[in-house]
Structure formats: C-alpha cells, structure tokens
Amino acid sequence: MPVPFLDLKTQYNQIKDQIKPELEEVLDTCYYVLGPKVAAFEESFAKIARTKHCIAVSSGTAAIHLMIWASDLESGSGIIVPPNTFTASAEGIVLAGHVPVFVDVDKQTFNLSPLKVEEFLEGCSDTGSPIDPKTGVRIKGILAVDLYGQPANFKELEKITEKYDLHLFEDACQSVNASIAGRPAGSFGTAAAFSFYPGKNLGAYGEGGAVTTNSDKLATKVRQLRDHGSTEKYHYDFIGHNYRMSAFQGAVLGVKSRYISQWNDNRIRAAARYEELLSDLPVELPVREEDVRHVYHLYTIHTPERDNLRNHMNGQGVASGLHYPFPLHTQKAYAYLGYKEGEFPVAEYNSSNNLTLPMFPDISAEQQELVAEAVKSFFRKG
Numbered sequence: 001m002p003v004p005f006l007d008l009k010t011q012y013n014q015i016k017d018q019i020k021p022e023l024e025e026v027l028d029t030c031y032y033v034l035g036p037k038v039a040a041f042e043e044s045f046a047k048i049a050r051t052k053h054c055i056a057v058s059s060g061t062a063a064i065h066l067m068i069w070a071s072d073l074e075s076g077s078g079i080i081v082p083p084n085t086f087t088a089s090a091e092g093i094v095l096a097g098h099v100p101v102f103v104d105v106d107k108q109t110f111n112l113s114p115l116k117v118e119e120f121l122e123g124c125s126d127t128g129s130p131i132d133p134k135t136g137v138r139i140k141g142i143l144a145v146d147l148y149g150q151p152a153n154f155k156e157l158e159k160i161t162e163k164y165d166l167h168l169f170e171d172a173c174q175s176v177n178a179s180i181a182g183r184p185a186g187s188f189g190t191a192a193a194f195s196f197y198p199g200k201n202l203g204a205y206g207e208g209g210a211v212t213t214n215s216d217k218l219a220t221k222v223r224q225l226r227d228h229g230s231t232e233k234y235h236y237d238f239i240g241h242n243y244r245m246s247a248f249q250g251a252v253l254g255v256k257s258r259y260i261s262q263w264n265d266n267r268i269r270a271a272a273r274y275e276e277l278l279s280d281l282p283v284e285l286p287v288r289e290e291d292v293r294h295v296y297h298l299y300t301i302h303t304p305e306r307d308n309l310r311n312h313m314n315g316q317g318v319a320s321g322l323h324y325p326f327p328l329h330t331q332k333a334y335a336y337l338g339y340k341e342g343e344f345p346v347a348e349y350n351s352s353n354n355l356t357l358p359m360f361p362d363i364s365a366e367q368q369e370l371v372a373e374a375v376k377s378f379f380r381k382g
C-alpha cells in the first residue's frame with residue numbers, strides 16, 4: 001500500500017456535511033469577497049491566536065508583506081530572518097521595501113538562534129539602532145519563523161527585541177495552535193502572519209492567510225492596506241493592495257478552525273509514534289523544546305543519506321518532501337544581498353540533510369509502520 005505525503009480527502013469526507021451548506025450560503029447570498037463568513041472566521045481565529053485582532057487576507061505571503069508594511073518602518077530597514085525557510089518569509093520583507101538580513105539557526109530546532117542573533121547584533125555598530133556592517137542597513141526588526149510547526153524561541157527573542165528596540169514579527173505560517181508555555185503562536189511580538197494554503201495544518205480550499213496582532217493601530221492599517229488603502233468606500237488615503245480573503249475560504253476556515261486543536265493533537269500522537277518506530281535508527285528526529293506545543297505541520301528528520309534514503313522510500317511507495325532543499329542566501333533571487341555559501345553552516349546543514357515524512361491528522365498506525373519499515377530497510381541494506 002503506497003503512503004501519500006498528505007491526505008486531504010479523508011479529512012474532507014469527515015467534514016463535508018458541514019462544509020457544503022456553508023459554501024451554499026455564500027452562493028445564495030452572493031457575498032463572495034470578505035463579508036460575514038470572513039468576519040466570523042476572523043473572530044474565531046483571534047481566539048485561537050489569543051490576540052485582540054485577526055485580519056484575514058488572501059495568502060500567507062500577503063500576510064507577511066502586510067504586517068511589515070503596516071509597521072511603517074523607514075524604507076530600506078534591515079530585518080533579521082533565518083535563511084532556511086520558504087522564500088515568502090524573506091520575500092515579504094523585500095515587498096515591504098526592506099532588506100532581509102540573514103542570521104543562522106539553532107542546531108536542534110532549526111529555528112532562528114537567539115544566541116546567534118545576539119552575537120550578530122553585538123557585532124553591529126550602534127549609533128541609534130544597530131547597523132549591519134555588511135550591508136550598512138539599520139536593523140529595525142526580527143522575523144522569526146516557526147519552522148515545521150514549532151514556535152521559535154520567543155522567550156529569548158523578546159528579550160533581544162526589547163534590548164535593541166526592534167520589532168518582532170512572527171512567521172506563524174506553519175504553526176496554527178502551537179504554543180510556548182500556553183502562549184499561542186500568533187501572539188508574540190508586533191504581529192504574526194499565518195498561511196491557510198490547503199496543505200497547511202489549518203488549510204483552506206484555495207489560498208488564504210491572516211495577520212494577528214494586539215495593536216489597534218497596526219490592525220487598522222493592515223485592514224486598510226488589504227483593501228487598496230481605503231479608509232471608507234471610495235476614499236483612499238494611501239496606496240494599498242488587493243489582499244482580501246474570498247468568502248468561500250472564510251466559510252471553509254470557519255468550519256475547520258473548530259477542529260484544529262483536535263487535529264493537531266492527532267499530529268502530536270503521530271509524531272510520538274514515529275519517535276518510537278524510528279528511535280534506534282541513525283537519523284536525527286525532530287527536537288521539541290521544553291514547554292512547547294510543537295504541532296508537527298511537518299515531521300522532518302535529518303540524515304546525510306537524505307537523497308539515497310528518499311529514492312529508496314520512493315521505490316517502496318512511500319512519499320516524502322524536502323523543507324527546504326536550498327537555503328535562501330544561495331538562491332538567485334537574493335544574490336544581490338551578497339551572501340556566500342558557507343556563511344550559515346547550520347541552515348546549510350538543514351537544507352542538505354532534511355527529509356519530511358508523511359504527516360497528517362488521519363495518518364494510520366499502519367501507514368506509519370510502512371514509512372518506518374521503508375526507512376529501516378534502507379539502513380539494513382547499507
């Protein structure tokens with residue numbers, strides 16, 4: 001029996017009786033963009049992130065762009081970001097008119113390393129705000145990514161952003177309903193960005209995203225920017241964008257958000273099962289930090305044998321993924337920043353050794369055993 005990387009169908013079959021009437025209501029009311037379904041979802045998602053505001057938008061990329069754009073930083077500011085993430089993390093910084101400044105990640109969690117951030121900031125000149133000696137840009141913020149569903153180390157990052165008077169942005173695109181000591185993803189720092197791309201742990205049936213924040217000012221600005229900078233109908237105080245959420249996605253997410261905690265509990269149970277099945281093998285398993293609810297959007301292991309193992313698993317009918325195979329500082333799109341291969345050894349190690357195993361809330365014990373058997377047989381062979 002082949003094991004898929006992701007199974008969206010089983011979940012859809014469980015909830016389709018609730019989804020279809022919601023979609024029909026959208027069709028009947030002809031309220032296709034924003035409207036009551038999106039507003040109701042915003043209200044329920046603000047409860048999940050435990051923030052004062054949630055602004056639903058058209059994608060996670062839009063959410064990253066908007067939260068930084070709405071922060072009104074001086075154009076060309078430097079924002080620290082890890083290199084081992086999806087391109088949208090750094091792209092959002094560039095779209096908002098700023099400069100991604102890469103800093104390496106922690107060897108265990110592969111999230112931004114507070115130690116390395118601190119070291120980097122200590123090496124900056126400090127007239128006013130820190131100035132990156134390499135690019136000459138003033139550092140005004142940190143964008144930390146909750147990679148694979150584990151929140152970045154916000155306890156330490158918050159101390160750093162306070163000390164240096166920086167904005168703290170959270171890329172929570174992989175971490176809906178994760179938490180640190182009970183504090184939910186989305187509630188750290190200035191603002192957070194979520195993605196509801198279909199494969200995410202809270203996935204829409206199309207593109208979607210959200211910004212969460214406790215700041216009234218930032219929330220108002222994000223709402224205006226997502227709708228062409230409009231302050232009221234036909235009044236535009238500044239240039240914005242069309243980043244509105246479709247009502248169909250609001251309707252789907254309204255239903256699915258009721259189940260997210262339960263679905264994440266299933267992922268956590270599946271991660272524990274993988275840990276049992278794989279613990280004797282020469283692979284690095286995900287490391288969860290103390291006090292953290294890691295929601296395993298992705299269950300990613302590391303091994304120098306990654307490519308051969310992946311081919312072998314493929315031959316056994318077991319799908320896998322790479323998150324992400326090339327760090328951003330080595331990509332053409334970011335070449336203008338002047339980074340070289342070798343500058344971020346942990347991010348580079350992560351990129352060439354990571355392998356993501358099938359993970360979804362409904363993955364069965366039998367499917368996980370097949371995955372484990374495929375991994376085991378590779379190491380028996382070699």
Ligand SMILES: Cc1ncc(COP(=O)(O)O)c(C=O)c1O
Pocket residue numbers: 059060061062085086088089145171173174194195196197207208209
């Ligand atoms: C870490 C991270 N940031 C940003 C994004 C962008 O989200 P979207 O695809 O909804 O634009 C994603 C999702 O792909 C992601 O995983």
